[in-house]
Amino acid sequence: MSLSLNGVTLASVRERDQQDPLAHFKQRFALPEGVLYLDGNSLGAQPMAAKQAVTNTLDQWRDELIKGWNQGWFDAPERLGNLLAPIIGARHGEVSVTDNITLNIFKLLGYIWQQRPAERQAVLSEGGNFPTDGYIAQGFCRVSGAEHSFLPEDGDLAAHLDGVAVVVLSQVNYRTGKLRDIAATTKLINDHGAEVIWDLAHSAGALPIDLNGAGARYAVGCTYKYLNGGPGAPAFLYVHKDVQDGGWQPLSGWHGHASPFAFDADYAPAGDISRFRTGTHSALAYTALEASLSLWAEVDMQALRDKSLAMSELFRECLADSLEAHGIKDMTPATSERGSQVSLIDSQHGYATVQALIARGVIGDYREPGLMRFGFAPLYLSFEDVWQAAHHFRAVLKSGEYQNSQFHVRSAVT
Numbered sequence: 062m063s064l065s066l067n068g069v070t071l072a073s074v075r076e077r078d079q080q081d082p083l084a085h086f087k088q089r090f091a092l093p094e095g096v097l098y099l100d101g102n103s104l105g106a107q108p109m110a111a112k113q114a115v116t117n118t119l120d121q122w123r124d125e126l127i128k129g130w131n132q133g134w135f136d137a138p139e140r141l142g143n144l145l146a147p148i149i150g151a152r153h154g155e156v157s158v159t160d161n162i163t164l165n166i167f168k169l170l171g172y173i174w175q176q177r178p179a180e181r182q183a184v185l186s187e188g189g190n191f192p193t194d195g196y197i198a199q200g201f202c203r204v205s206g207a208e209h210s211f212l213p214e215d216g217d218l219a220a221h222l223d224g225v226a227v228v229v230l231s232q233v234n235y236r237t238g239k240l241r242d243i244a245a246t247t248k249l250i251n252d253h254g255a256e257v258i259w260d261l262a263h264s265a266g267a268l269p270i271d272l273n274g275a276g277a278r279y280a281v282g283c284t285y286k287y288l289n290g291g292p293g294a295p296a297f298l299y300v301h302k303d304v305q306d307g308g309w310q311p312l313s314g315w316h317g318h319a320s321p322f323a324f325d326a327d328y329a330p331a332g333d334i335s336r337f338r339t340g341t342h343s344a345l346a347y348t349a350l351e352a353s354l355s356l357w358a359e360v361d362m363q364a365l366r367d368k369s370l371a372m373s374e375l376f377r378e379c380l381a382d383s384l385e386a387h388g389i390k391d392m393t394p395a396t397s398e399r400g401s402q403v404s405l406i407d408s409q410h411g412y413a414t415v416q417a418l419i420a421r422g423v424i425g426d427y428r429e430p431g432l433m434r435f436g437f438a439p440l441y442l443s444f445e446d447v448w449q450a451a452h453h454f455r456a457v458l459k460s461g462e463y464q465n466s467q468f469h470v471r472s473a474v475t
């Protein structure tokens with residue numbers, strides 16, 4: 062008798078791994094023994110090449126000292142931006158790898174704000190989005206005098222665009238994993254006379270993106286989730302070529318100056334995407350990310366998408382009967398509207414269930430209220446990994462392991 066979860070056999074998933082065109086990437090990642098990592102949507106795994114790359118930069122710092130800035134450190138934001146561009150459908154010179162998402166949203170809000178038609182006084186953010194996007198929009202509104210409002214979750218966007226200058230939206234919602242249509246939504250917003258800043262935190266490296274093709278003018282995203290740049294890796298910012306000469310961005314620091322080393326008293330923005338820099342960046346952080354982006358250059362994004370959807374479907378299928386028996390709600394969107402995650406709701410035992418899974422080496426994460434999130438990073442997960450994770454999940458539910466008091470203690474980072 063072969064082992065089976067809700068009718069899915071271990072033999073069948075092993076067969077899928079045999080056929081998987083992306084299977085060879087797994088060996089390029091340094092994953093600990095005994096860990097089934099379903100949290101690549103929060104912090105991507107470490108590419109094997111990262112360690113040597115960081116060591117090389119440490120040696121460069123030791124041996125070359127300040128000369129290192131002229132040996133690739135200083136131009137890293139644009140060089141890495143150009144490596145990242147194909148992953149998001151941008152052209153050479155349209156992407157800067159810099160700062161974090163929060164700061165990059167602020168910069169773009171200010172940049173767009175000063176070019177807006179005078180009668181447009183509002184900034185709209187998305188209810189239910191990752192909170193920092195709303196927080197920074199509110200902070201921007203306090204200093205600019207703009208009005209801030211939230212689009213209700215599942216609210217009608219067109220009905221909320223009167224008087225709006227800028228909208229901040231996520232392509233994939235961090236909780237539900239729901240995917241928006243960038244092309245149609247950008248057109249709708251632009252037709253109403255507003256601009257949109259797309260947040261690609263949960264889509265860059267998770268699915269194919271064509272920013273140019275979709276007519277998008279502004280976007281931000283992070284590189285430590287699906288792009289495996291490492292904890293605190295610098296984020297990215299995209300500005301379409303046609304709108305790169307629109308004045309100042311509000312965090313007008315020396316690295317974004319037209320001639321940073323002229324040390325002029327007055328600010329003058331650089332003529333290209335480097336205008337969106339602020340101040341000195343961490344050469345070490347760029348090094349780890351560059352090692353990852355070199356690997357990404359080999360990835361077929363359509364194959365990635367196919368595998369991502371096949372894995373999230375497999376996980377759901379292996380669990381379906383068991384989730385139902387335990388009253389856990391599967392709120393994962395249909396495949397045509399799904400990012401690269403499975404979202405399950407159990408407001409009573411969700412937190413403890415995730416902790417019990419982590420104790421078994423199955424790492425997912427928990428977000429209030431009641432959400433268990435499982436991300437599928439196709440480069441380093443196999444179909445068998447997904448099956449084994451589901452096997453543990455079923456065992457945790459069946460045994461009631463989550464009731465153990467050790468799984469109810471809260472850490473600072475969940």
Ligand SMILES: *Cc1c(COP(=O)(O)O)cnc(C)c1O
Binds near residue numbers: 162191231262
């Ligand atoms: C992860 C994430 C962020 C993180 O912002 P940082 O400023 O880089 O810490 C922002 N927005 C969304 C939608 C995210 O998922």
